[in-house]
Amino acid sequence: MPLVAGVDSSTQSCKVVIRDAATGALVRQGRAPHPDGTEVDPRAWWDALRTAVAAAGGLADVAAVSVAGQQHGMVCLDEAGEVVRPALLWNDTRSADAARDLIDEAGGGLAGRRFWAEAVGSVPVASFTGTKLRWLARHEPERADRVAAVCLPHDWLTWRLAGAPGLAALCTDRGDASGTGYWSPSTGEYRLDLLEQAFGRVVAVPTVLGPAEAAGVLDPATLGGVTPAAGPGAGSGVGRSGAAPGGIVLGPGTGDNAAAALGVGAGPGDVVVSIGTSGTVFSVADVPAADPGGAVAGFADATGRYLPLVCTLNAARVLDAAAALLRVGLDELTELALSAPPGADGLVMVPYLEGERTPDRPLSTGALHGLTLRTATPAHLARAAVEGMLCALADGLDALTAQGADARRVILVGGGARSAAVRRIAPQVFGRPVVVPPPGEYVADGAARQAAWVALGGAAPPQWADAGIREYDAEPVPAVRERYAQARDRTVDRTSG
């Protein structure tokens, strides 16, 4: 059976998995770090992809590869296909004013938000590509003048794998297109009028492919010296082993959350909570969402359906920050958090360390409330960090269910789900059991499953064996969320200095 590769080019790193297309069995994998920051030269992602592919033993023996990536990042290209400026990422909040302006231009207030929710499924926030284009047009007009095409991180990487064959060859998928702010999940069409409104003129945008439509063929020269397979089970040259005679097919790819939904096989009644750099809460739906309140983004998924999603800017890094503050590792942070009582005796952390997207408070800062001599301990702080991060996600879960999501099962994934404290405290905060698949790369797995769908054909992605799940249940502790609700609006904004 052929092998397939899935890539997750996420905020903090690039991960590559090679799996058996028919069974989904993991054959080999690799990873490489990304630079820090909310503004990144896309060439750094390309270098990381090459390194991760090499660490995974190369792609010589795979039949198809799909790239999933962090959503929304603005990658601007000039006529020659060169990157115009470092990409502004989903967690870069400099375009918050642009988001507000776009809402105001549509009538402001609820009317403005309703307009956007109905037009493109989501109310603009600083994360979305269209607001970043508005920021570019306003703040860097000379660079803006050079822009001939705009695409997203996964679109650009797929295009590079194809050998960067001209701007007309750029392509994307429904899932990632739905996070731009100028593509409508309900009609399946670009809203070039809204792109023009945001940027001042229309530029080239990627063709939106169907869920299992090929994006082209990998140009082996692009991976240079890292293509030859080196790992166990690897083949020995393009066109040999499982690779298709016509070359390695490129799948359409998708946004990382849509890929995670594919990777965990999310179905009716499932809500996925992902704790990575972002915290996301989402489900797969048969009808598009349009939440004028703005908490739920009405994205599309990677199978032809929809992916209503709530995203916070502050998730796994809240734990990283708490560990750094306490000068402990993540394992010790877990031990500390679990040694404090639920509710941390009233210590509450509002986790807006990077500003916040949901609720829309791009300038906010984090806060600690309830400090007393009793709660001024490392254990209380560790517990408050885990609970505060989870309370923000629980608010997201409420927003998603208010939009009609059926949350019979919460599936917890992402780097933060590796923390035993997160796994054990989540049911107390969410008020329902959570299931946790074995630690893995579910975004890259979803991309691999899409690649298998492209390689094998068929009306639906191939069924892969369930990785097995572990259920965590605990008595709900409503007081934790009640106390958080008292605290979450009491934060100060960051100063310009």
Ligand SMILES: Nc1ncnc2c1ncn2[C@@H]1O[C@H](COP(=O)(O)OP(=O)(O)O)[C@@H](O)[C@H]1O
């Ligand atoms: N055992 C652990 N406990 C808590 N956090 C962890 C643990 N292992 C990894 N992480 C965190 O997970 C994050 C990376 O998760 P990941 O889902 O790969 O993020 P992203 O997809 O945004 O790059 C890092 O911030 C890392 O510190």
Ligand SMILES: O=C(CO)[C@@H](O)[C@H](O)COP(=O)(O)O
């Ligand atoms: O902006 C969103 C979703 O709308 C984020 O979920 C990004 O897609 C980044 O994901 P991670 O790197 O945190 O997985």
